[in-house]
Amino acid sequence: MATPVSKIRFHEPQIEMAHGAGGKASRRLVEGLFAPLLFGSSHGPLGDAAHIQINGTPIAITTDSFVVKPLRFPGGSIGELAINGTVNDLAVSGATAEAIVCTFVLEAGLATEVLEAEVRAMAQAADRAGVLIAGGDTKVVEHGKADSMYITTTGIGRLIAGVEISPQSVRPGDKVLLSGPIGDHGITILLARGEFDMEAELRSDTRSVLPLVQELVREAGAGVRWMRDPTRGGVATSLNELARDCGHGIVLFEEKIPVRDSVRGACELLGLDPLHIANEGQFLAIVSAEHAESALQVLRATPGGEEAQMIGEVCEQAENVVLVATLYGGSRLVDMLVGDPLPRIC
């Protein structure tokens, strides 16, 4: 095995918050520095999980660090997020989580009750998702060298039969399905920080999307071309990445995109686009035109999928871009997230 020699294209002098926000800056760092050095030139589009083979058995693997602030927020906490996020990354890659390992970087002086609450949240989330926690590691750093705690979870899973997810299989005419309302998680975190004088009846949407993915795949099989959980950078960033990777354009129908009034209101006040706000319990699926309507009905009939919508379609024109068709017959271009309006949301 030769050391990869792909060229580094990341020339920014230092790391900024935006490099961790999941948008354009993150993509520059990953594609310009990590991918050429670590993954070599053979690496395709960077998905939510990698699929590899061990002794001939295909296995999906995914890893994420969680640095969300605050640790607890309406509807969830860092521990729950760490389990659900990993289960979801596997699910949208077409795999069922089988085991998770976790590490903790703890700050000296952290109250044991704070740690215990998160460990309990992890155990409960793993129990709900039907996944085993197989092992872990703990490091402690001096007080002030971490923000209470950071958690890293890695999940491995087995592939769901009959489905293969790939941007290359996406075709013009395919439909864009969305499992439910967007922006709940990001706006909940924003409000939980108390930096804005705003209140809303809003909870994070953190949950496992695996049951919905399983029903979708059971119904549409190979008609499911691609899936993604739109976390950091939101729906707009996920779909822009897809458009780039598949070489087609995507048109969204504005009136079909489910957004709660409280999320829309907060976004308007803060000048944010709900399409850029992170979700932790929703997923996008590109489904063939043939299977899309029945797939949507199956999602809506599954608990937790009642608000699913067909929000757009893949088109031949407008290569590599995401357009939102408005109610009034116009359209606007939606880019990937730029900058980091919402740091540390997961």
Added chain:
Amino acid sequence: MATPVSKIRFHEPQIEMAHGAGGKASRRLVEGLFAPLLFGSSHGPLGDAAHIQINGTPIAITTDSFVVKPLRFPGGSIGELAINGTVNDLAVSGATAEAIVCTFVLEAGLATEVLEAEVRAMAQAADRAGVLIAGGDTKVVEHGKADSMYITTTGIGRLIAGVEISPQSVRPGDKVLLSGPIGDHGITILLARGEFDMEAELRSDTRSVLPLVQELVREAGAGVRWMRDPTRGGVATSLNELARDCGHGIVLFEEKIPVRDSVRGACELLGLDPLHIANEGQFLAIVSAEHAESALQVLRATPGGEEAQMIGEVCEQAENVVLVATLYGGSRLVDMLVGDPLPRIC
């Protein structure tokens, strides 16, 4: 699957540095809080890697966060340590690393060249160990909320045929093999911090021990009962854990334990025991009496194993304790590491 209900036995009010040091305090935290909540009551002794099944294929998995300070030191750096440590945890569990995924928690303001150096170190270490880096994740926290960077690596591997590692298979009369001199890594880190007015010609021993493990297993097969890489807490902590888990005692022959003069000197000055100092490129093996001598010869004939020694044996008496037999006919008890004389060594 029911949520585990094992009782929490960890009642210390807050987390201290010692809880991350790998010794007694770490064991209290893991066994008293993490294990009962996360792993349920069914979990056996906590090894370096968990072995699970995916679609009937056995797979080893291990995860570790790295918070070493300073990031670079004679003989290695955090990136190299993160890859080698994961390869080694799999190796001593009887598995060959196949793929590693990694996450970075970066501090805003980190110079790109510092990050690039570590990513390169990871790529080179992975290349040397013959393991694929399959994916990763990056988070950025505010300046001051991490100490430059923390890296988490998770490795999965396939089991090496013909060997099964378990404390329960250890028998009185089995021999203790050690791959080479101890304490190099821990003392190198200590000196690299410059807190003591000491200098020494010393380098971290960070390396993959997989080639040595493979040769050992090829020679001794099922005669290899147990292995461990004695990182945090050193040889004494690893062997005390083994003694506890296997129910036998262990006697070490002091004159056989390889320690460089510079390590011995630094330990004497600082009141430390080399048996408590972390290693990052050595491993311990318990081998049946029948296979021990030939196993030792094979280790010594393998590049990097020239200084291997048979340092002790398992005995029926002295249940659960580790004794060091001195040159003068006496013996002293060596406990697990207590406290944290060397914080953040990996």
